[in-house]
Amino acid sequence: MNPGDVMVAPYGPPPRVRRFFGWRSLMDVVVITACVAALSAGALAIGTRLFEYETFIVRTGSMAPAMPAGSVAVAEPVAPITLKEGDIITYRRPVAPPVTITHRIVNLRINEDPKNPAPLIRTQGDANGVPDPWQIELYGVAWRVVFWVPWLGYVFDMAHEPAGQVGLVLVPGTLLTGYLVVGAWRIWRRARREQASAVPQASGAGTHWPGGRS
Numbered sequence: 001m002n003p004g005d006v007m008v009a010p011y012g013p014p015p016r017v018r019r020f021f022g023w024r025s026l027m028d029v030v031v032i033t034a035c036v037a038a039l040s041a042g043a044l045a046i047g048t049r050l051f052e053y054e055t056f057i058v059r060t061g062s063m064a065p066a067m068p069a070g071s072v073a074v075a076e077p078v079a080p081i082t083l084k085e086g087d088i089i090t091y092r093r094p095v096a097p098p099v100t101i102t103h104r105i106v107n108l109r110i111n112e113d114p115k116n117p118a119p120l121i122r123t124q125g126d127a128n129g130v131p132d133p134w135q136i137e138l139y140g141v142a143w144r145v146v147f148w149v150p151w152l153g154y155v156f157d158m159a160h161e162p163a164g165q166v167g168l169v170l171v172p173g174t175l176l177t178g179y180l181v182v183g184a185w186r187i188w189r190r191a192r193r194e195q196a197s198a199v200p201q202a203s204g205a206g207t208h209w210p211g212g213r214s
Contacts, residue, residue, distance in 0.1 A: 052077055054143060056090045057153035058102050062125030063088075072152040073102050073145045080119050080138035083108060088145040089123070094134050102145060106131055 058071040067073065067088075075090050083089065083105060090102045103123035110117050118139050124131040 053146075054090075055156070056100060056102055056143075057156055058148070059099075059153075060125075062127050063102060063104075064127045066126065067102070067148050068150055070151045070153040071148045072156060073148040075143035075145045077141045078144045080140070080142040081110075081117065083119055083121070083138070083142055083144065089121075090143045090145060091123075091136060091138070094136055101132070103132060111137065 054075050054077075056073045056075060058067055058069060058073055061069045063071075073088075073090060085105050085108050087105050088102065089105060090100060092098050093101050101123070103125050105121055106124045107122040109120050111120055116139070118137050121136050121138060122131050123136070
C-alpha cells in the first residue's frame with residue numbers, strides 16, 4: 001500500500017439482534033420441560049425400586065404452596081420412635097375413607113405403655129388452619145418425606161394408563177427430534193449466510209499528486 005492510498009473497507013449486513021422471547025425460546029422451554037418431566041418420572045420410578053423408598057402423589061392442596069396438588073412425595077422408611085415435630089409423614093387416615101395423607105407433625109408424644117412405646121401423633125397440612133381431627137398411633141414402619149417434586153404426579157398418573165405410557169415416550173421423543181432438526185437447519189442456514197457475506201469486496205485506491213492533480 002502506497003502513501004495516500006485510500007482503502008474502502010468491506011461491509012456486510014448489520015449484526016442481527018437475538019430475540020430472547022420469541023417462538024424459538026418458547027420451543028426450547030417446551031422441549032426441555034417435556035424431557036425433564038419424562039426423565040424425572042423414569043428416574044424416580046427406577047430409583048424407588050432400587051432403594052427402600054416409596055413415592056406418593058399429593059392429591060390436594062393442603063400442603064401448599066411448598067407442596068402443591070399433583071406433587072410427588074418421596075418418603076423413606078423409618079422407625080416411628082425417631083420421628084419428631086416438624087417432620088412430614090405419609091400415612092393412611094384412621095377414619096373413613098382411609099385415604100393416604102401427607103401432612104406435617106405438629107404434636108408428638110409417647111404413649112405410657114413401656115412395652116410398646118409407640119408415638120401418638122397429630123398432623124396438620126401447612127395450608128390448613130387447624131390440625132387434623134384425629135390422632136394416629138404408629139407401629140412398625142413410618143414413612144417420612146425426604147423431598148418432593150411439584151406437579152410430577154400428573155406425569156405419574158399418565159404412566160398408569162396405556163395411552164399415557166405411549167405419550168410419555170412419543171411426545172418427548174418427537175419434540176426432541178424436531179428440536180434437533182430445527183437446530184441443524186439453523187446451523188446450515190447460518191453457514192450459508194456467512195459464506196455469502198464472505199464474498200470479496202472491491203477496494204478503491206487514489207493517488208494524490210502535488211498541485212492538486214490526481
